[in-house]
Amino acid sequence: MSGNWYTEKQTENFGITMKINKTLHVEQTEWQFLEMAETAEWGNMLFLDGMVMTSQKDEFVYHEMVAHVPLFTHPNPENVLVVGGGDGGVIREVMKHPKVKKATLVDIDGKVIEYSKKYLPEIAGELDNPRVEVIVGDGFMHIAKSENEYDVIMVDSTEPMGPAVDLFTKGFYAGIHKALKEDGLFVAQSDNPWFKADLIKQVQSDVKEIFPITKLYTANIPTYPSGLWCFTIGSKKHDPLDVPAEQFHDIDTxxxxxxxxxxxxxxxxxxxxxxxE
Amino acid sequence: MSGNWYTEKQTENFGITMKINKTLHVEQTEWQFLEMAETAEWGNMLFLDGMVMTSQKDEFVYHEMVAHVPLFTHPNPENVLVVGGGDGGVIREVMKHPKVKKATLVDIDGKVIEYSKKYLPEIAGELDNPRVEVIVGDGFMHIAKSENEYDVIMVDSTEPMGPAVDLFTKGFYAGIHKALKEDGLFVAQSDNPWFKADLIKQVQSDVKEIFPITKLYTANIPTYPSGLWCFTIGSKKHDPLDVPAEQFHDIDTxxxxxxxxxxxxxxxxxxxxxxxE
Structure with missing residues (x-):
């Protein structure tokens, strides 16, 4: 990548392209092709299998929107699970909630954690927080063996290919339902409506079969395909659109x-x- | 462009890139470099001075959001002016409002109108509506000589370079104020907050000096820089956030x-x- 431009083809016929100042690390891990680079526009950036995962300049959008919407929806999110998210950005936001007593992060690829700590320290910084347990392992299996345990689960996966393919199945959502307490809720990133309309439809329809409250929300992420990113929330009891005013607290975002x-x-x-809808 | 990929550098270090099936027209007009191409992802697309102006696939976002927000804010938008917008997309949306008796379009570049009619017919189709007057001319001058005339003015300009540079000045907003009736309002596209933060601040601050109600709203436009596009509304009387429920009517969007x-x-x-804010 060094001294050059990198293009991510977001579809067969369209992509983004950016100037790379310097490649910081390249490695075929056990799970995926990992690249960390210093870009001229976005700061340090993590790519997995050629796709932009996160950048220093715009990471706050994704991480804040994955974390705070479900956490403010739940009245008492004491026990939180993050599946994927090895860069640590979601965990950093979760740690802004004093009600959270414990957050467990399960990422299948320890190398993502290792190189995020090294090159994205302001994103990964809270992975060492004593309230956080980091597990390098299979999120699907972790969910499958959990029962009535979590208040909030966040699925911060890559796109449905490679190691993340199981995380977009009805069986996975059923596992999440079982792993959640009786008033638990989850959120999953659900790609974009311009290029992945069928995926969004499928996820919404699958989650609706399992969770009484299923909703979609969006955020603008400039380095992700189309700039309009979707998140699916599935909840057993608490409605993200019916949060008591006193449940919100000030938060630095x-x-x-x-x-x-x-x-x-x-x-x-x-x-x-x-x-x- | 034919059989190749075209890259628009949205900043010095970042851009979008897309496959071109076929170049339809290329011309240095009196005002700007005009290219019309058939793209594989977005359908036919208009470029001015190398920048994406509109595409068949995503044009609806910009055109609907420029037109309907101000038109539903005004209780009786009979006389409407569009500055720029030679592709006809804003006019098409304006024509969905039966209250509009007359809409005037003033674009400086007749070639934009000509080739939009030819290659973007579903965008330009309403330019021949009998309620529409099309003027090839200088929008700044048209505004300067108008007084107490329009209910709603929409500024559908290119970025503040080339022929559009005058359309981002305080003098222009003062001219708009004079050209509007006593309860008139206007909207202008205001670029994006990721790469053009200073421009947005400047426009907001300039418009606030002239209009008692000044507000910013956004829309997701995937082919525009950052995917998050801003619009500034300046209004003498009617607040876009205080629209009586009965003022909205069904509309096909x-x-x-x-x-x-x-x-x-x-x-x-x-x-x-x-x-x-």
Missing amino acids: KYYTKELHSAAFVLPKFVKDLAG | KYYTKELHSAAFVLPKFVKDLAG
């Missing part, structure tokens, strides 16, 4: 606000149609 | 909904800060 918490669920017409 | 009308004003924290 660059994207999330309590007003945006609700507004993010107001979807463009064509996305609403995909979600079956 | 793919992005705009009356719920999104309000939600689009709920800004991410860092954008809110730029807007000085």
